[in-house]
Amino acid sequence: MNLVELVRAEDVDAVVRELARLTPDQRRAFLPGLKAIRKEIRDSRSWPPPDIRPVSIAGLGCHTSPSGAAGWIGGPGFGWSEVWRHPALLAVIESQPPEWQHEVVARLADRRTGAWWGEYRLLEHLVRTTGCPVPTTDAFVTQWLRDRSAGRRDRIAHLTGGVEGDYLWQRLSGDSFVPLLVPRLFEIADIGTELDRAWLDRPTGGGWPACLARLAGQGVLDRTELIDRCLARLVRGGRVSDQRFFLKVLQALAPTPQEYTARVRSCLALLGGLSTVAAHAQQVLGELDDAGLLAPGLLAEASATVLFRTEKKLVRAQLARLDKAAGRDPAQAGPLVLAAADAFGHPDQEVQERALKVTARHLASAGEAVLRQLREAAGALDPAHAGRAGELFGAEVRTEVYEELLPTVPQPRPVPGPLGSPAETAEELGAVLAGGDVPVAAFERVLDGLVRHAYRSRKDLTDALLPVLAAHPYERPGWEDCGPRDLLQVARAATSGHLKTGVLRRGVHTSPFGHLLAGRLEEAAGQIIARRTPFLLATPTSQTGALSAAVLVERLAGYEALDAPAGPADLAQALLRVRPTEDPEVLAAAGRLGSEAGRRTARWLRDGGLPRQPSTRVRFVPVEEPGLQPYEVHILREVAQTMVAQPGVVLDEPLAADAMHLLGPQTHSAARLFEYSRHLPTLHWLAALPGHREELAARALDCFAATERPGPGLLLPYLAEADGPAGLAVHLAVGYGLGARSPADRAAATDALLVLAARGDLDGGLLGRELGVLVPLGTVKPNRLLEALRALAAAGAYGTVWSVLAGALPGLLAGTPVRGAGDLLVLAADCARRSGARGAVAEVTEAAGRGGASRVVKAAKALRDVLADGR
Known part of the structure; x- marks a missing residue:
């Protein structure tokens, strides 16, 4: 029997004997047949599955070049975990020269996709038996980390209440690879996500962070190097789960105050990172400050980063730290008070109030030298605090001069001439x-x-x-x-x-x-x-x-x-x-x-072209309809929307059938809504009716209303640039875009709103009134709307934002105010003050008169006062 026949007979010992007597050329001649057998096994659906060992061993022996052997081992369709320990396989490999074995290891370790678990075990065996250099490639290190983490006995013991929780530590403590490979884990992208697993983080063993700290404590790993690498990795940033792992490592290493003092610049850099990382850095710097180890000026420098963050917990903690430091050392009150004034421009009204209180407490110690800068900073305060700032800093406090900033109206660009050949x-x-x-x-x-x-x-x-x-x-x-x-x-x-x-x-x-x-x-x-x-x-x-x-x-x-x-x-x-x-x-x-x-x-x-169609508002709540699948009904069950109906165009001389279908009546059903959810509107949709914005928006409104799906809102700026009236459908499309889940869609919606405003086509009251309905329905989430409108205000369109909020607030405050109404009221007060808006809003006045000191009541009072006298 030849080699292929012996493989089919699954006689492993005979395969090894046959390989030993074949010349290299004869071995290579059997490769096509062995590859065919491997494909048959890979495609087999039989149970139990065919034995893969004979063909694996034969194929490896017939690949006389290291590159071919590495490709055979790394090829798809085999579980090498079942083969790598087989004495015959090891004998075939060990019969090759050491240089051949070394190159196979190097090639497998350099595979970009990394090795399968069984392949790694084979590689580790070869590294340890041949004396070749330990690979430090991303793939090899990743598989080493996975292999050491695969403590099934430990997991079972942990889940059953056993004490065998030190399995990871047992595998690492005597591993000669540790000093060589651990430093590399700080350089592999997203490896922390893989190592940050709950079952690896247990009291008895502590997972990777605790094990690394113990190895550093024993001198197996360089503690100084680990701290530096960990801080560098956190400063570099990354995914939340990845950063969480390296933060756990840093916390397990527990650097001393002296070690952190030597790395204070890295700690300052972490303040701009993920929230959890910034919170840890803030805590470390606070402890250094309490111990007198933080150099003068560094607390103010840290505040310049933290006070511009959106996380109110971090901002409040930093203001408390400035308050404490200024009370402890009045000689430093000047720079610390100025640092607290950075929070005057924070979007949260309560943060501004805290910052103003910190400034007031230490103003006497700071002295008159800081008054000019405090007056300038006070221009960013919410109107509710402008009066108090004037009392503290003097009559020269002035808010910034406001001028509505709108983009240049985009001009249509011509299409080049026809293609010439x-x-x-x-x-x-x-x-x-x-x-x-x-x-x-x-x-x-x-x-x-x-x-x-x-x-x-x-x-x-x-x-x-x-x-x-x-x-x-x-x-x-x-x-x-x-x-x-x-x-x-x-x-x-x-x-x-x-x-x-x-x-x-x-x-x-x-x-x-x-x-x-x-x-x-x-x-x-x-x-x-x-x-x-x-x-x-x-x-x-x-x-x-x-x-x-x-x-x-x-x-x-x-x-x-x-x-x-x-x-x-x-x-x-x-x-x-x-x-x-x-x-x-x-x-x-x-x-x-x-x-x-x-x-x-x-x-x-x-006759003036296509007749314009009136748009009618429709409150649309999908119901179960014949023909819808159960999962489709479930998806639509919670949807409640404002849509637009149009009667459809009637022409004495109809156009082509497809055109008349597009121009037909706009009605709504659950089936239509689900069908439109499959489509993303494109520029080619808009180019079908480029002079008819309202008709376009009505026909694509189902897509724009799918706010949880990314993509539709990106078309809104082009819709705004089209010609024709901008009525209810256009404003609803923009309103849905302002509440889109995707930040890119929300940004596009704000651009569209600015284009409409620049062209004089924006009806802020109409848009606001529709938002005042969509937000309570839950169709537009208030936090998303707030973010979009804040971005518009920050771009200088305060009057535009006020016009929208003025229309929205009655609906947002009616009955029980919607969640997030307080933040929207704060933004409204700021925009009204900057744009010089006047005139009471009944619902705002009523909210301001309610008892208590809730955020809504306080913000409503501030807006009421601004609208009354402009303060």
Whole structure:
């Protein structure tokens, strides 16, 4: 029997004997057969599974080069934990020269993905038996850490109340790898996340942190080096779980005050880190200060970092530390009082009050030299404290001069001219098919280029397209909406001369915008095949998707000169994109058009284009509906939203069916809401109706209202830059964006709000009133809204923010105020004071008159006073 037959017979001893008598060339000849057996075993579904030892040993023996052997060991599909101890396997390895073994170890240890558990055991065995250098690669160190942590006996004993809790310590205490590999764990990304496991952190053994501290105490590890590496790792930052582990290590090492004093700069750097890390550093610095080991000025330096943090617990503790230090040493009161004044600009009203009290207590010791700086800092105080600051610091206290800052109104950018050749069209098609965010102009120019150059010379276009199509065999999954990458199907039609039926996969997952695009692509493919269309009518002239009326009329005149028919889908999209005009020359030129498409366009321009639709507010609470799956009903059960209904457009001369479907009535159901939750709106949706913001927002509002899903809000700035009225639907879309879970979506919503304000299209009262409904419903979370509005205020749009909050506060304060209303009231008071707002708000006045000293009552009093006299 040959080697492959012996492997199939599962005769391990015979396999080893056969390997010993084969030459290297003969061994290599058996590799294809052994690889086939390995694949059979890997794909097997039999039980019990086939014995992997014979093929593992034979394959390792037949790989005569170290690289091949390392690849065999590291290949997928085997559990080396079952093989590595087998004497036959070890005999095969040990029969090779030491240099061969060393290189196999080095190659396996350098694998980027790291080794499997059994592979690591084999590597450790080879390292210890061959005397090769201990690998220090990330993969080897990671697997060593995992192996030492795998204390099953310890876990069982711990869970059953046993005393065998020192298993990790027992494995580490006599391990010669410890001094070499432990320093590397401070350099491996996210390793702390893996080592920070509850079952490794027990009273009897203490897990890795306690074990490392014990090893340092015994001199096995360098304590000084561990402290330095741990601090450096924490200063570097990282994931919460990773940082938590290294903080535990530092706490287990328990540096002395003298050791921390020598590293005080590292402690100061930690104050800007994660909350738990900053809290530890704050505690350490406080203890050093109490012991007289903190140099003068360092407490104030630390405060400059901590007092700008959002965690109120840290800020309050730092103010208490400044208060204590100033009382202990009045000679240092000046810099300490100025340090406390950094908290005057803190967004929390209570923090400002504490800072003002600390300043007041030590103002006499600080002396008049600090008054000028305190007056300047007082300009950031909440209006509720401005009067007290004036009494303390003198009449010269002035708040900063306010000027509403809004962005420059963005101007539409023109679309470059048509693509000049088949080669250029193919190149741009490749860029579109490569994926990512495809600009509207890029997509539209390629679509036009395919039609344009197929009309001129389909052979030249085909020759240019074939290499691109060979490189992009992409097929859109059936659950995706029709999008720019479906240009691939149009290009295939250009090269093959036909379009396969259903290739664009319209279905239940296709949005109305996707249907419109699919209809255009199908029609373009037909135009390419028929070669009767010289170019497209709907290609936009602006990056927003808008189309100049003059250009559309010129294109239609070109069609008439060539007796070319206009495609219904192309014409419909052109009419939905065309900008209304009153230019008499353009209207006269349109009136001279003689084709049916030309006369239709002339009437469209003369009548003002697409009729505007009224938006009606709808309170929408999904209910169980036929056809919904149980999990879909569960997802929607807690949703309550404000949506927009529109009656739909009725035209005497209907447009293409897909366009009329998009423009149809807007109604709401649980099925529609769940279906829209599958889609992310794109720029190509907006480019379908670039002059009709309100209609766009109404049709995409289900997507914008999915506030827990990241992505939809990113489109809001582009919606704000579109033309047309901005009514209820637009303001609701922005309102939902302000409450989005994703910070990027919230930032985009604030940008959209600023664009609307800069264009004079923002109705702050309308937006506020809608938020005053959405927040109590729970659809918009108040903490997210607060963060977004604070960002707007910080950008200088205080008047804009006040206009929104003025509309929202009645709804937020009605009955029992919503959670977070106090913070929103504080922001409202600041914005009202800075923007000079006046005029009582009944609900604010009523809240201010309630008894008690809750945050809502105190903040309402401050806002009431500002609106009364501007203080």
